[in-house]
Each structure stands twice: as C-alpha cells, then as structure tokens.
Amino acid sequence: MKNAAESINLNEIVETIRSVIETDSAIVPLHEPLFAGNEWQYVKECIDTRWVSSVGKYVDLFEEKLAEFTGVKRAVAVVNGTAALHICLKLVGVEQGDEVLMPALTFIATANAVSYCGAVPHFIDSEMNTLGVDAKKLRRYLSEIAEVKAEGCFNKKTGRRIKAVVPMHTFGHPVDLEGLVAVCEEFSLELIEDAAESLGSYYKGKHTGNWGRVTALSFNGNKVITTGGGGAILTNDPELGRLAKHLTTQAKLPHQWEFRHDMVGYNYRLPNINAALGCAQLETLPQFLAKKRNLAARYQAAFAKISGVTFVSESEHCTSNYWLNAILLQTEFSAKRDALLTLAHERGIMARPAWDLMYTLPMFSSFPRMDCPVAERIAASLINIPSSVNL
Template sequence: MKQSADVINNIVSVLQESLPTDKDFIALHEPSFQGNEWNYVKDCLDTGWVSSVGKYVDRFEEMLQEYTGVKRAVAVVNGTAALHICLKLVGVERNDEVLLPALTFIATANAISYCEAVPHFVDSCYETLGLDPIKLGDYLQDIAEVKDGACYNKQTGRRIKAVLPMHTFGHPVDLDTLVEVCDRFNLELIEDAAESLGSFYKGRHTGNWGRVSALSFNGNKITTTGGGGAILTNDDSLGQLAKHLTTTAKVPHKWEFVHDHIGYNYRMPNLNAALGCAQLEMLHQFVQEKRALASVYQKAFSPIDEVSFFIEPKFATSNYWLNVIRVSTEWSFLRDEILQTTNDLGLMTRPVWRLLCDLPIYTSAPKMELTVARDLEKTIINIPSSSYLGAAYAKA
C-alpha cells in the first residue's frame, strides 16, 4: 500500500519538474511587467495627471469594453467596491437576501453586508468549483415563493433579491442554467468575475450574463492595476449611473459642487489605469501562457491516482488564473502536510478559502446543505500559476 510520504513526494516531484529550477522561491501568482507599463506610468508622472482625471482611465475602460464585449465598463478602486456598486445598481436593500456560494473569497459576502443585506450561502459543484445552479433551483423550489413579482424566503420572510455567483479561479459557472433559475424566481444576476478576466463561456466573455458584473485588478490577478476593479454592464443607463455613483455623484459643472445622490469616492486613479492599459495589451499573451502551463500540469499529474488536476468545464475556455489540484477524499488528511512540505521547499501553495458560513461574522446567515463545498474545502490546493511559468511551454 502506498505510504503518505510517497504521495507527497510524487506531488513535489511533479511541481519541481514542471517549474523553473533556477529560483529559490516560486510564488503562487505574481504580476508580469513586460510591455508599456514604465512608459505609461512615466507619462502620468511627467504630465502630472496621476489622480482621478486623465486619459488613461477612459482608455482603460474602452479597452475593457472591447475585450469583454460589454457596452460599458467603469473603472473603480478595487473589486470589492465594484461588487458593492453592482448590488446597489440592481436595487439590493437593507434586509434583502443575496444568494452566493459559501466557497468564495470574503469580498463577495462583505459587499452584500455593506448594503446591510443578508448573505445566503449555497452549494458549489464539482464541474466548475462555483455555484451549482441545478441545486440552487431545487433549493429555491422548496424554500422560496414568488409573489407580486418578487422572490421571498418562506422561512425568514425576507425578499431574496439577487444571485451573486463567483467564477472560481477563472472557471465560469454554468451561466445558461443559472439564468433560467433567475428568470424562474425573478432574481437579479450579478457576476463576480473578479478572477475570470480572459475566460469565456460558450465563446462569450464572462460578465455578459449578469445585469451587472465586477472585475478585480489586484496585484495577484491575471492583469493588475496595483489595486483596482471595474463594473461591467450591457445596460447603458446602469453604466452611466455606475460612473456617477463612483465619482461622488457630482453633477457636472465648471465650479459648483452639487451632488444628487449619496455617492462614493471609488474612482480609479489615472496612475493605476495607465498600468492597467499596458497590462491589457499583454492579456492575450498572459492567457496563452497560463493555458500552456495548465496543459503541462494536467499531463504531469495524470499518473498520480491520489490527486487530480482540475480541468476547465466543457462549456468554457478558462484563463486558469489559479491552477488547482484536488487531493482524493481518501487522502484529504494529507492536505496540510502537502501545503507545509511544498512551502518549505519554496513552492508556494495554498488551500482554498474557509467556507464563509463558518466564519464567526456569518455563522447566523441562512444556508443550504453544503456537501460539495465542504468536500472542496478539504481537498483543494492551489499551485504556482504565474503567467511567466508557462512562457516556455507556450512557445514550444
């Protein structure tokens, strides 16, 4: 019978053989600056346009619109701010419930709390690692009712206003099925596409199914603005309102200070947008390199029965933002030892997030049975995924 040490050694061997040997430490995901970053940022410094006004913000938004195919993109300070405004744009109010996966980054739930709404946690599926729309539909059939054009939780009496799926590690959820569930129960769909820039569902970029969607450009994302995010929408009026709310809701005037909503100082500085423009110019290359790395990992891990490399859903072309291996349930007790061993060797790995419903701040929130999410929590390990790691493979 295979011993624990054998399983761990096999995983380490695959990583060491797949990754560069000339580095003492390989990060989980680090930014790559190979293009015009220095030139564009220097232009901001030379001209003095470093803050909330400047040509790069408009250019960055236009580039996002062209790449993703949405009608309107609004650049903001981070992905959490983007999510917050998305929720407000679709009318999420105090005491509303918003459905989201229990297995997601904390920002997804926090943005709901900013609206004084209630996170309602649902299960994930093995095919996408994201929200399971089939289970969600069955669950809502039991606990929800639609009356007067709105969906209500029969158990709490609260309105269920929206569904907020997250495309986990860049892999799109089953959007067609989720749209059908939203239509059936009169729910707004907001895509948390923070991790999925460069990912396509049935040939169309993520962010086009939700009435509004959110992107992130944190330092560890596939493209970065240092810190930043964006709101995407195909609704021109919502796009205009998003821009207005995120720029302190100031009514345009040469000198008067008139604000007609409670606005937010969420606008992205020109300096960050300049960095983002250069990064978007490289996005196609980054995706190619990351997909090439994923292909190498897939082949290299295939002989190891105790772990499996996660492959994009059949309906998707994913950016493979963070690569995933799953330890089999039988060997899941080794997860922490695998993490310890790889990190001690300078190979940065990490577990998936703790289920949000188990955090003290959200233990009282409503939730469905979370069988798959709990299994994924115990078995997922993220492995090094920086785009440069796949550069040589992409050229081969």
C-alpha cells in the same frame, strides 16, 4: 499491501509541481505580476504630466479597451473589486434586509459587499466540475424554500426578500451561466457575476460578464492583469453604466467650478496612474492568457500520471484563464492536505488552500444556508499551485 490512505506520495506531488514550473528560483510565488510592455512609459507620462489622480486620459482609455476586450457595452473602472461588487449590488436594487444568494466557497469580498448594503448573505453549494454555484441544486433548493410573489422572490422561512444571486467564477473557471440565468428567470432574481478572477475566461464562446445584469472585476496585484489595486463594473445596460459612473464619482454633477451632488455617492474612482498600468497590461493580456493556458496544459499532463490527486480543468463549453491552477486530493487523502502544504512551503513552493467557507466565519455563521457537502469537500481537499505568467 498498503491500504488506500497510505498510498499517496506527497514528495511525488511536490516534485511534479517543480518539474512543470521549470524555474531555478528558491522561492516560487503563487501568482506574481509581470510587467513586460509599456507600463513604465504610460506611468511615467502620468508623473511627467502630473495627471496621476482621478482624472486623465488613461481612465477613459482603460474603460474603453476593457469593454472592447470583454464584449460588453460599458465598463466603469473603480478602486478595487470589492467596491465594484458593492456598486453592482446597489445598481440592481439590493436593499437593507434583502437576502443575496452566493457560494459558500468564495473570497470574503463577496459576502462583505453584501454586508455593506445591510443585506444578508445566503450561502449555497458548489459543483465539482466548475468549483462554482450548482445551478441544478440551487433550483431544487429554491423550489423548497422560496415563494415568488408580485413583489419578488421571498424566503418562506425568514420572510425576507431574496433579491439576487452572485455566482463567482472560481480561479477563472466559468460557472454554469445558462443554468443560472434560467434559475434567475424562474425565481425573479437578479444575476450579478463575480468575475473578479475570470478576465479572459469564456462560456460558450462569450466572455464572462455578459450574462449577469452587472459584473464585477478585480485587478489586484495577483490577478491575470493588475492595476496595482483596482476593479471594474461591466454591464450591457447603458443606463446602468451611466449610473455606475455617477455613483462611483461621488455622484457629482458636471459643472465648471461648483460642487453639486444629487445623491449619496462613493469615492470609488480608479486613479489615472493605475489606469495607465492597466492599459499596458491589457495590451499584453492575450500573450498572458496563452502562457497561462500552456502552463495549465503542462500541469494537467503531469498530474495525469500521479495517483491520489486530480488537476482541476476547464469544464465543457468553457475556456478558462486558469488564473490559479489547482489540484484536488481524492477524498480519502484530504486529511493530508496540510502536510502537503507544509512540504511544498519547505521546498520553496508557495501553495495555498481554498478559502474558509463563509459560514464557518464568526460574522457569517448565523446566516441562512443550504447544505454544502460539495463545497466542504472542495475546501478540505483543494490546493492552489504556482500560476504566474512567467512560469
């Protein structure tokens, strides 16, 4: 009889992926964009009219349609998701020397944006069912290491103020937002949603981005919709929305010809030609989401029959956009992750692991963190598999 460590069949897993994606392509990308609507018409208009840079009708239209789709009061388009995160942190008052709580399991942009503020990333654990921040564990952790004063929440070990928490909706799966809102209220923390991956995802019927005071989106080429590069700031606070627009346009005051600026600003404007692409993509977003959820359902059904591996599904009360589909190897098989990745690539299937945990990177290794056994397990055993809309 084979022992458990020998019972997983890597060939079977790769063939299961191939059976679901139904494509004859020799190489299957992880996630590629699809342009099937008015993209060329809108971009050509920008070129023909020469409104290709930071001013033009498509920037305003993109912001308006994005706010309408997500249900927020204001959306501000910016040059990329990292810039959106940076401004979100500035908007809620993150200052040099503050600590900002974030998942150890995240894309590096989250930690980089905190560093741009001169603040300190403070890494926290995830939970298996959402792959995102574990609100219950975070509350227990803060009860041990934090003290709430009139000036805010402070780390008793470092003496620094803990200003905010930035949960990331991993691969489009919403985190426990109600739990995090309660933690933030108890410990006087600002909630910033890193929704870079969750356009089209809902928590208890409400689109992600409506729970934090501010939210960051990304429209990189591999996201659910793309503007080439690009991002956005979402908020339900009209004053913060106005300030976000001001900060991201060099803090320039309106004037017919003079260059007047009243604070340090940033050249984070999204060009009109990129916004034109985004407007066309937003028009087809509902169809994209339906196709992606259909693909996820097929994966889920196929992997239910395969031993040693689990397909990552949306949690209760959540509707995921399934931006990147993922499988988790059972713990006893995690050592075979790289062998599976190698085999998939040899068969033309572009799969990838999760990111390296932030505290394993040299520039962040000395920063504060809680024990992160769940994040470590996810990082060791998760594999993203092809998720393009056209599959």
